[in-house]
Amino acid sequence: AQSVTQLGSHVSVSEGALVLLRCNYSSSVPPYLFWYVQYPNQGLQLLLKYTTGATLVKGINGFEAEFKKSETSFHLTKPSAHMSDAAEYFCAVTNTGGFKTIFGAGTRLFVKA
Amino acid sequence: DAGITQSPRHKVTETGTPVTLRCHQTENHRYMYWYRQDPGHGLRLIHYSYGVKDTDKGEVSDGYSVSRSKTEDFLLTLESATSSQTSVYFCAISDVDLNTEAFFGQGTRLTVV
Numbered sequence: 001a002q003s004v005t006q007l008g009s010h011v012s013v014s015e016g017a018l019v020l021l022r023c024n025y026s027s028s029v030p031p032y033l034f035w036y037v038q039y040p041n042q043g044l045q046l047l048l049k050y051t052t053g054a055t056l057v058k059g060i061n062g063f064e065a066e067f068k069k070s071e072t073s074f075h076l077t078k079p080s081a082h083m084s085d086a087a088e089y090f091c092a093v094t095n096t097g098g099f100k101t102i103f104g105a106g107t108r109l110f111v112k113a
Numbered sequence: 114d115a116g117i118t119q120s121p122r123h124k125v126t127e128t129g130t131p132v133t134l135r136c137h138q139t140e141n142h143r144y145m146y147w148y149r150q151d152p153g154h155g156l157r158l159i160h161y162s163y164g165v166k167d168t169d170k171g172e173v174s175d176g177y178s179v180s181r182s183k184t185e186d187f188l189l190t191l192e193s194a195t196s197s198q199t200s201v202y203f204c205a206i207s208d209v210d211l212n213t214e215a216f217f218g219q220g221t222r223l224t225v226v
Contacts, residue, residue, distance in 0.1 A: 009153070034214055043117075043203060043217035044156075080184070090155055100146075101215055103155040 002027045006104035011027050014112045019063075019078040021107050023091030026072060033074040034092040034101070035065055044090060050074065061085070086111045116140050119204050119218040126225055132191040134221050136204030138184075144207045145187040146171075146215065147179065149200040156203065162187055194225045 007022035025031055036044040048059025055067040060067045061084075065076045074091060091104040116139030126132050129215045144163055148156040148171075153168060159169030160179040168179050176198060191198055201222050205215040 004155075006155075036217075037215075041220075043219050044205075044215075045217075046214045049214055100158060102163060103148075103157075105153055105155040 002093050002095060002102050003032070004091050004104035006089075006091050006103055006107050008107055009105065010108050010110065012110040012112060013014045013081045015083055016080050019044075019076070019085065019109065020026045020090050021076040021091075021109065023065075023074045023076065023104060024072055025074060025091070025093045027093055027095055029095045031093045031095055033065075033067060034094075035059065035063070035074075035076050036092060036103075038088045038090065038106075047076070047089070081109075081111050083111050083113065085109060117204060117206055117216060117218040119202075119221050121221060122219065123222045124126075124224070126194050126223070128195060128225055129193050132194050132223065134189045134202055134204075134223070136187045136189070136218060138187075138204075138206050140206060140216070141184060142206040142208050142216075143184075145181065146205040146207075147177075147187070147189045148203045148205060149173065150203060150220070151200050159189065159202075191223075194223075196225050199223060199225045 003026045003067040005024045016113050018105045034049045048057045050057045051068045063078045088108045090104050092101045094101045118137045120135045146161040147159040157173045161166045162181040180188045203222050204218040207215045
């Protein structure tokens with residue numbers, strides 16, 4: 001069975017500081033990994049995804065994530081936080097043999113001026 | 114943006130009444146999903162469909178049923194609403210290609226009183 005663990009339900013950073021949102025997964029087969037962002041009262045939007053190939057994945061709005069198989073991690077980073085980054089972020093996993101996506105519990109990012 | 118429309122967007126209903134939520138897509142994607150979102154739980158899969166009249170249960174399917182009579186429509190029915198089904202419900206679609214992410218609707222906020 002697959003699962004996703006997001007470390008920290010809330011993360012607070014200052015504007016301009018590094019953003020680091022942690023995600024660990026478990027999967028018995030090679031995973032496909034995703035980060036989604038949800039702004040208030042909206043649906044989820046894809047930030048970035050890893051399927052195969054390069055382990056460092058770049059997404060929209062300056063975010064990137066690195067797939068580390070040995071650590072079963074897919075942490076999301078952004079060098080410099082902006083006020084507009086305040087939102088909830090979800091890590092998700094699916095496997096190459098199926099199509100159902102399993103989501104983490106989410107991390108709410110607060111950005112302080 | 115992917116063409117996904119959920120209706121209604123908000124609904125308040127009484128305990129014990131049946132409720133149907135509708136998801137309509139204009140993308141001709143084969144797979145459709147219903148998730149519920151609750152604080153601390155992220156998104157949990159209720160039911161999904163992999164084609165017309167082809168549906169299966171997700172991890173939290175008790176008390177819910179679905180139907181898909183056309184490619185573009187996926188209905189979620191709460192047979193007898195309970196307060197524990199107060200939640201935000203999201204419909205999602207994805208392409209047959211396993212590499213693609215899911216696209217989400219705007220959500221339906223359901224309150225059972």
